[in-house]
Amino acid sequence: MSSSATLSTPIASPALDELCINTLRFLAVDMVQKANSGHPGLPMGSASMAYALWDRSLKFNPRDPRWPDRDRFVLSAGHGCALQYALLHVTGYDLPLEELKRFRQWGSRTPGHPEYGKTPGVEATTGPLGQGLANGVGMAIAEVALAARFNRPGHRIVDHYTYVLVSDGDLEEGISSEAGSDAGHLHLGKLIVLYADNHITIEGSTELTFTEDRMARFAAFGWHVQRVERSNDVDAVALALQNAREESGRPSLIAVRTHIGFGSPHKQDTAAAHGEALGVEEVRLTKEGMGWPVKPAFYIPEQALKHFRRAVARGDSAQTEWESRFKAYAQQYPDLAAEFQRVIDGRLPKDWDADLPAFRAADGPMATRVASGKAIEALGPRLPEMMGGSADLGPSTHTNIDGAGNFEPENWAGRNMHFGIRENAMGAILNGMALHRGLIPYGGTFFVFTDYMRPPMRLAAMDALPVIYVFTHDSIGMGEDGPTHQPVEQLLGLRSIPGMVVLRPADANETVAAWRLAIGRKKGPVALVLTRQGLPVLDLGSFPGIPAGVPLGGYILADSLAGNRPEIILIATGSEVHLALEGRDRLAAEGVKARVVSMPSTNLFSSQPDAYREKVLPTGLPLLVIEAGASLGWKSYVGAQIAVIGVDTFGASAPGPVVMQHYGFTVENICRQAHHVLDQLKEKASCV
Numbered sequence: 001m002s003s004s005a006t007l008s009t010p011i012a013s014p015a016l017d018e019l020c021i022n023t024l025r026f027l028a029v030d031m032v033q034k035a036n037s038g039h040p041g042l043p044m045g046s047a048s049m050a051y052a053l054w055d056r057s058l059k060f061n062p063r064d065p066r067w068p069d070r071d072r073f074v075l076s077a078g079h080g081c082a083l084q085y086a087l088l089h090v091t092g093y094d095l096p097l098e099e100l101k102r103f104r105q106w107g108s109r110t111p112g113h114p115e116y117g118k119t120p121g122v123e124a125t126t127g128p129l130g131q132g133l134a135n136g137v138g139m140a141i142a143e144v145a146l147a148a149r150f151n152r153p154g155h156r157i158v159d160h161y162t163y164v165l166v167s168d169g170d171l172e173e174g175i176s177s178e179a180g181s182d183a184g185h186l187h188l189g190k191l192i193v194l195y196a197d198n199h200i201t202i203e204g205s206t207e208l209t210f211t212e213d214r215m216a217r218f219a220a221f222g223w224h225v226q227r228v229e230r231s232n233d234v235d236a237v238a239l240a241l242q243n244a245r246e247e248s249g250r251p252s253l254i255a256v257r258t259h260i261g262f263g264s265p266h267k268q269d270t271a272a273a274h275g276e277a278l279g280v281e282e283v284r285l286t287k288e289g290m291g292w293p294v295k296p297a298f299y300i301p302e303q304a305l306k307h308f309r310r311a312v313a314r315g316d317s318a319q320t321e322w323e324s325r326f327k328a329y330a331q332q333y334p335d336l337a338a339e340f341q342r343v344i345d346g347r348l349p350k351d352w353d354a355d356l357p358a359f360r361a362a363d364g365p366m367a368t369r370v371a372s373g374k375a376i377e378a379l380g381p382r383l384p385e386m387m388g389g390s391a392d393l394g395p396s397t398h399t400n401i402d403g404a405g406n407f408e409p410e411n412w413a414g415r416n417m418h419f420g421i422r423e424n425a426m427g428a429i430l431n432g433m434a435l436h437r438g439l440i441p442y443g444g445t446f447f448v449f450t451d452y453m454r455p456p457m458r459l460a461a462m463d464a465l466p467v468i469y470v471f472t473h474d475s476i477g478m479g480e481d482g483p484t485h486q487p488v489e490q491l492l493g494l495r496s497i498p499g500m501v502v503l504r505p506a507d508a509n510e511t512v513a514a515w516r517l518a519i520g521r522k523k524g525p526v527a528l529v530l531t532r533q534g535l536p537v538l539d540l541g542s543f544p545g546i547p548a549g550v551p552l553g554g555y556i557l558a559d560s561l562a563g564n565r566p567e568i569i570l571i572a573t574g575s576e577v578h579l580a581l582e583g584r585d586r587l588a589a590e591g592v593k594a595r596v597v598s599m600p601s602t603n604l605f606s607s608q609p610d611a612y613r614e615k616v617l618p619t620g621l622p623l624l625v626i627e628a629g630a631s632l633g634w635k636s637y638v639g640a641q642i643a644v645i646g647v648d649t650f651g652a653s654a655p656g657p658v659v660m661q662h663y664g665f666t667v668e669n670i671c672r673q674a675h676h677v678l679d680q681l682k683e684k685a686s687c688v
């Protein structure tokens with residue numbers, strides 16, 4: 001058993017336990033009542049099991065919420081966050097009672113669902129059901145991976161548990177099976193999930209929808225499962241938690257029979273307790289029924305507070321003890337200790353990018369997915385914190401780090417992950433790994449299947465997590481697999497997520513620059529969107545602007561000849577850039593001066609200063625956009641003087657070059673459209 005398990009000592013009397021639990025219950029009830037918004041039922045029913053965990057097991061330091069070896073706690077059922085805020089306040093985190101009184105109000109640190117970065121002690125943004133459970137799997141993966149890398153005989157400097165509290169909704173969502181299956185397969189013994197088995201969801205009893213044997217399901221995934229029939233039996237919950245910690249070879253699920261809205265005379269065990277304030281009268285009746293003073297609201301008995309606040313001294317001594325162990329470790333293994341600090345801080349080592357290749361035109365044609373694979377091979381050895389893989393598409397996504405071994409139960413030091421065909425869980429696991437800190441997580445799949453992992457990608461952006469996505473087969477150009485596999489609207493969709501940087505490089509050298517940017521971006525996810533098909537390499541000798549241009553999102557790749565002001569600008573991304581270059585040359589031969597702007601990232605370009613954007617796209621010049629994706633987003637770039645060669649239907653099954661040709665991605669069509677735009681402008685001018 002690990003050292004964290006020794007914390008499981010009951011020190012409160014049953015009466016004090018009950019006082020503390022009711023304190024949590026009624027803080028949550030009062031928060032929701034004051035806001036007249038929120039979810040009282042889950043906190044009322046789950047307060048006792050949460051208390052058993054926080055009081056008897058959880059290793060945390062309220063005065064240093066980011067201490068690396070703390071246990072992680074994720075409230076996957078984020079709608080029950082009033083409970084989490086109450087716990088954070090009473091145990092002594094920097095979350096004053098005033099903040100509990102401002103639950104769900106503008107600018108408060110107690111938002112409607114837990115938000116990472118807003119409230120000390122909140123380890124992950126939760127609310128979209130199921131995501132938190134898979135985040136927990138990612139955190140538990142990070143723990144074993146870092147333990148394998150850094151622990152040494154007699155020195156367990158990475159040694160903590162991941163606890164997740166889930167509800168019926170979490171376990172109904174498909175992602176719970178994806179993540180549960182993966183966690184069971186990986187033998188993540190330090191992942192412990194408490195299930196608020198209250199038999200109620202929004203529409204009523206779980207008899208309506210959810211009748212499978214959940215315990216058998218998780219047992220089949222390879223989990224250790226236990227049931228506690230009476231949630232208010234703190235000792236029983238504590239014992240189950242202890243059993244779970246002692247089970248080191250399997251993740252644990254503890255189903256606790258809780259009662260939604262516990263204590264409310266008219267709402268307990270009904271859906272009415274789920275998502276609205278109890279009401280003034282029902283609050284009064286509930287408090288009276290449980291022997292709690294009706295007034296004042298937000299009442300915290302001194303005795304309960306004193307008991308909860310022991311967490312501060314306990315956390316301080318646990319952390320101090322860890323720090324002294326770390327000191328001894330640092331004396332024996334100074335390099336490893338420094339390395340541990342580096343990866344936990346998220347700092348990059350010196351010369352991390354020294355082996356990144358520069359490609360020559362003679363190397364081409366090369367698919368950008370292949371160039372990305374070569375970048376990963378160059379980065380992997382210099383960045384041992386890089387860890388990732390794909391959703392069973394490794395040979396296609398080129399996400400393997402050569403020689404780094406598979407991450408699997410017998411080899412937690414392996415860095416090549418096999419997520420299985422579980423895109424949603426993969427996204428959420430990557431988030432959990434990033435939230436844990438100490439790793440640079442990345443994951444790949446076909447671009448079209450980002451639809452399956454959009455929820456965690458959205459959360460990665462919300463939480464500003466440094467997660468890297470490797471998406472290949474990026475357009476209709478991928479060919480024969482046809483419309484089901486040809487992404488069309490995905491570029492626009494991902495670009496519209498605030499904080500998500502989408503990069504669609506034009507060739508192998510832009511791909512290298514994109515990877516350099518992705519590794520360097522410590523706040524926020526980066527999606528690399530890569531081709532299946534080979535593309536000409538843009539030689540750095542001829543196009544020296546690439547390394548500096550890519551981070552700006554868009555740049556002048558090739559201007560009109562002899563410095564003449566261009567008459568039209570061809571904007572292209574990814575595989576269409578080389579067509580734009582050919583178009584420019586042909587237009588020049590036809591007497592039209594065209595500039596080619598490569599725009600691997602519209603997000604990054606939009607964030608550049610006005611002066612730079614004006615330099616690249618001077619006001620008044622007509623634009624022709626060439627991109628094998630939905631045309632919709634581009635229309636916002638410039639009013640009427642824009643034409644787009646795009647894809648506004650679902651593609652077709654045929655060899656890639658044939659599909660591209662049919663959709664108008666040819667040099668001939670580019671020139672035709674450019675002339676058309678210019679003719680229209682001339683016509684307009686002559687009408688004035």
Ligand SMILES: Cc1ncc(C[n+]2csc(CCOP(=O)(O)OP(=O)(O)O)c2C)c(N)n1
Nearest residue numbers: 042127128129167168169170200201202274
């Ligand atoms: C992915 C997702 N779908 C729907 C919702 C809306 N929602 C919030 S809670 C909930 C279900 C409530 O049932 P349960 O999970 O058992 O929570 P409890 O009633 O016990 O509070 C739903 C559908 C959500 N938060 N996330």
